[in-house]
Amino acid sequence: DYDYLPGDVVFFDYVIHFAREKKRVGGWSLLEPPAARPTDEPYGDILWLGCGNLFAKGRYAPADMMLPFYGPVLRPYPAPRSAVSGTDQAEIDRAAVDVGAVAIDPGCQSLRPMALLGFVHATDRGKLEVWIRKRAPQAN
Numbered sequence: 001d002y003d004y005l006p007g008d009v010v011f012f013d014y015v016i017h018f019a020r021e022k023k024r025v026g027g028w029s030l031l032e033p034p035a036a037r038p039t040d041e042p043y044g045d046i047l048w049l050g051c052g053n054l055f056a057k058g059r060y061a062p063a064d065m066m067l068p069f070y071g072p073v074l075r076p077y078p079a080p081r082s083a084v085s086g087t088d089q090a091e092i093d094r095a096a097v098d099v100g101a102v103a104i105d106p107g108c109q110s111l112r113p114m115a116l117l118g119f120v121h122a123t124d125r126g127k128l129e130v131w132i133r134k135r136a137p138q139a140n
Contacts, residue, residue: 004065004066004067004068005046005065005069005103005125005130006043006046006062006063006065006066008122008123008125008130009043009046009062009100009101009122009130009132010043010062012122012123012130012132013043013100013101013122013132013135014038015031016120016122016132017038017132017134017135018033018034018038019031019032019033019034020032020034043062043100043101044098044099044100044101044133045059045060045061045062045081045098045099045100046059046060046061046062046065046099046100046101046102046103047059047084047092047095047096047099047101047102047103047113048060048065048080048103049084049086049092049102049103049104049105049109049111049112050103050104050105050108050109050128051105051107051108051109052108054067054069054077055077055078055080056077056079056080056083057080057083057084057085057086057109058079058080058081058082058083058084058095059080059081059082059084059095059099060078060080060081061081062100064078064080064081069125082095086109086111087111088111089111089114092111092112092113093113093114093115095113096113096114096115096116097115099133100132100133101119101122101130101131101132101133102116102119102130102131103125103128103129103130103131104128104129104131105127105128105129106127106129107127116131118133118134119131119132119133119134120132120134
């Protein structure tokens with residue numbers, strides 16, 4: 001929870017889509033890296049549907065979200081590339097069309113993108129759900 005949100009997106013994308021589970025030890029999973037390096041595909045925007053106490057609802061470039069959730073903030077949170085109200089289903093669906101990840105806080109955001117069918121629930125950061133876009137399976 002102390003890392004930047006884009007760091008979670010990149011880490012969980014790698015774990016979910018590229019690393020292979022080797023074995024379980026207690027409550028831990030040991031993962032094996034893939035035989036080949038993943039493609040150098042840039043990550044898409046992140047759709048933020050949080051409570052507004054950090055970022056305003058909307059689409060952000062990952063670089064714009066490289067700010068901590070806790071501790072002193074060295075600069076104000078930037079405005080989204082494109083804002084969404086969070087109350088219009090069609091607007092939310094349009095905003096989610098080609099993003100790489102979606103962050104949703106169900107405590108203040110009841111509408112979810114219909115496109116979440118194309119995502120995998122990667123992790124939770126407290127109440128915030130982090131969803132990563134599914135990738136096509138990679139050949140080993």
